[in-house]
Every structure is written in C-alpha cells, then in structure tokens.
Amino acid sequence: MPFIELDSLEKVFTVRRRAGLLRREKREVRAVDGITFGVERGEMVGYIGPNGAGKSTTIKMLTGILTPSGGRLRVAGIDPARERTRLARRIGVVFGQRTTLWWDLPLRDSYRLVHRMYQVPDARFRENLDRCVELLELRDLLDVPVRQLSLGQRMRGDIAAALLHDPDVLYLDEPTIGLDVVSKTRVRSFLRELNAERGTTVLLTTHDLTDIEQLCSRVMVIDHGRLMYDGDLTGLHEAGDGERLLVVDLATAVPPIEDVPGARFVRAEGPRQWLAFPATASAAPLVSAVAAAYPLVDLSVREPDIETVIAKMYGGTREERRESLT
Numbered sequence: 400m401p402f403i404e405l406d407s408l409e410k411v412f413t414v415r416r417r418a419g420l421l422r423r424e425k426r427e428v429r430a431v432d433g434i435t436f437g438v439e440r441g442e443m444v445g446y447i448g449p450n451g452a453g454k455s456t457t458i459k460m461l462t463g464i465l466t467p468s469g470g471r472l473r474v475a476g477i478d479p480a481r482e483r484t485r486l487a488r489r490i491g492v493v494f495g496q497r498t499t500l501w502w503d504l505p506l507r508d509s510y511r512l513v514h515r516m517y518q519v520p521d522a523r524f525r526e527n528l529d530r531c532v533e534l535l536e537l538r539d540l541l542d543v544p545v546r547q548l549s550l551g552q553r554m555r556g557d558i559a560a561a562l563l564h565d566p567d568v569l570y571l572d573e574p575t576i577g578l579d580v581v582s583k584t585r586v587r588s589f590l591r592e593l594n595a596e597r598g599t600t601v602l603l604t605t606h607d608l609t610d611i612e613q614l615c616s617r618v619m620v621i622d623h624g625r626l627m628y629d630g631d632l633t634g635l636h637e638a639g640d641g642e643r644l645l646v647v648d649l650a651t652a653v654p655p656i657e658d659v660p661g662a663r664f665v666r667a668e669g670p671r672q673w674l675a676f677p678a679t680a681s682a683a684p685l686v687s688a689v690a691a692a693y694p695l696v697d698l699s700v701r702e703p704d705i706e707t708v709i710a711k712m713y714g715g716t717r718e719e720r721r722e723s724l725t
C-alpha cells in the first residue's frame with residue numbers, strides 16, 4: 400500500500416455570493432474534484448498547477464486541517480481528518496507564505512517549544528537540531544527574534560522547526576518563493592540531503608520549475624481540481640512542447656547569435672542574449688557551441704514558468720481553457 404494514498408478525493412466548498420440587492424445565491428466550488436494517486440515512502444514529488452487549481456486544499460486535507468467531502472485518504476495508514484493529532488507526529492509542514500515560528504521569540508525558543516509540544520526525546524532533539532543548524536547554516540541566527548530574520552533566513556528556520564520531531568512526511572508549500580538564488584540553492588540542497596539520508600517523503604508545491612527539476616523525479620499537475628499529468632519532468636515538457644531559455648552574457652555586444660544549431664535567437668540587450676531551445680534537450684551542447692564561437696562570460700538557463708507549460712499542454716491560454724470548461 401502506498402505511504403500516501405488518495406482515492407477519488409473531493410473537496411467541495413459552498414460559497415454565497417450576492418445576486419442582486421437582497422438575494423444571495425449559493426454556489427459550489429469543486430476545489431478538489433476526484434483525485435487519485437499514491438506516493439511511495441521516500442519519494443519526492445512535485446505537486447503543481449496554476450493559481451486556484453486546488454493544491455493548497457489537497458495539502459490541507461493531507462494534514463487533517465480540512466475534512467474531505469468525498470473519497471478516501473490515508474497518510475502512513477492514518478485517516479488525517481479523524482486522527483489529526485496522531486498524524487501530526489508523523490508529518491512536518493512548511494508554508495512559504497506564512498511562518499509557524501513565534502514571531503517575537505528567538506529561533507532557539509521556538510525550537511524549545513516544538514521540543515516540548517511533540518515530546519521529542521532529548522538526545523534525539525539535540526541531534527536533529529544540531530544537524531539542521533549545521534546544514535541550514537542557522538548557528539548565528541539562533542538568538543535572533545524571528546521578526547528580525549530575512550525571508551530566506553526565516554524559511555530555513557521554518558524548515559528546521561518542521562523537522563525536529565523526525566517526521567516521515569514533509570509537505571512544502573512554495574518553500575523557495577521570494578528567496579534569492581543563494582537561499583534557494585541552500586534550501587534545495589538541504590532537502591536533497593534530507594531525502595537521501597533519512598528517506599523522508601516530500602510533497603512539494605511550487606511555481607518554480609527549477610525546484611522540480613532539481614528535487615523531484617516525479618511531478619503531478621493539477622488543474623480545476625483534477626489530476627492532469629503524473630510522470631517525470633521530461634514527459635511534462637514533451638506534453639507541453641515547451642522551450643527553455645539560455646541566457647548568455649558576452650564580453651562585448653555582438654550581432655544576434657543565429658548560427659548555433661538547436662537554438663533560436665530570441666532577443667539581445669547589449670552584451671546579453673536570450674536563446675530558446677527545446678525544453679527536453681540538454682543545454683550542454685549549446686553552451687559549448689556558444690563558448691567556442693563567442694566571448695562567453697556567464698550564463699544561466701531559465702525554465703519556462705508552470706503556467707506556460709500547462710497552457711501549452713492543453714492548448715490555448717488558461718483563460719481560453721477556462722471559458723471552454725464553463
């Protein structure tokens with residue numbers, strides 16, 4: 400049996416809205432509309448989709464915060480809505496937009512509270528804390544009140560707090576949102592290590608395809624509360640027929656680079672040029688070809704955004720698709 404198991408899971412919200420001066424009408428929003436999947440222990444899975452697709456609602460049901468309207472759900476053999484407290488010992492949750500830390504307390508005190516709340520054995524707690532402090536580089540931050548931390552520092556602090564009780568499953572909701580490149584890299588490499596060493600099962604929602612590329616061998620796409628894709632990132636790019644961008648910085652401005660096979664010139668701004676290439680292809684041959692013929696100083700590869708990939712996958716823009724569905 401999979402470690403996380405959803406079978407025809409549904410969540411319907413009833414919303415009231417004004418329909419004229421005095422009249423209000425009820426409307427049903429099917430936020431999660433019959434989702435079925437299983438996640439094995441130790442998998443790292445991306446759970447992506449456009450705004451309002453139903454990702455947060457799914458995560459809230461997985462944590463027991465929301466009760467499903469239909470279908471079946473088990474996490475580590477536990478029914479989340481029925482045994483929320485028992486489940487809490489098995490899971491860790493990080494919401495990128497919101498902190499679970501105590502705003503006015505130094506990180507160290509927040510961690511002490513987690514220690515007591517979850518009754519983690521002392522030796523285990525110290526070991527986990529030391530490890531998080533080292534890998535997430537928190538040593539100099541432990542005595543700083545949370546409200547004084549930068550977003551990236553706070554996020555690292557939040558991730559540590561979610562892991563001090565040794566959860567088997569970690570839900571991450573936009574863990575790299577708003578972080579700079581250095582903080583993103585630090586958070587990603589920590590998650591990779593956590594998964595490799597502890598076998599922690601990770602379910603990650605994100606708008607950043609690079610998170611998925613670097614962390615997840617499997618990605619699920621949800622839209623309008625339904626599962627639209629379940630597979631690897633390459634397959635997603637194939638289905639979306641997407642392109643990635645190679646951004647090259649040259650020593651001087653040169654005419655548009657149009658002679659590199661497999662690349663399409665997009666635009667230039669002084670010594671910087673943007674070249675598009677199929678998302679399923681490797682960037683390495685392009686980089687070598689550019690470096691051989693041009694004075695290459697620096698480069699980066701940009702993933703298409705998730706909205707674009709999904710829109711291409713099902714044809715038309717999101718608005719067009721929405722219209723065709725309603």
Ligand SMILES: Nc1ncnc2c1ncn2[C@@H]1O[C@H](COP(=O)(O)OP(=O)(O)OP(=O)(O)O)[C@@H](O)[C@H]1O
Nearest residue numbers: 412414428430448449450451452453454455456457
């Ligand atoms: N408490 C609620 N009451 C009514 N409708 C809700 C509630 N929570 C979510 N919804 C609706 O359910 C749908 C799915 O919302 P959800 O927050 O799960 O999407 P999401 O994929 O997490 O989006 P985002 O990327 O914007 O966070 C949306 O149409 C939203 O307006």
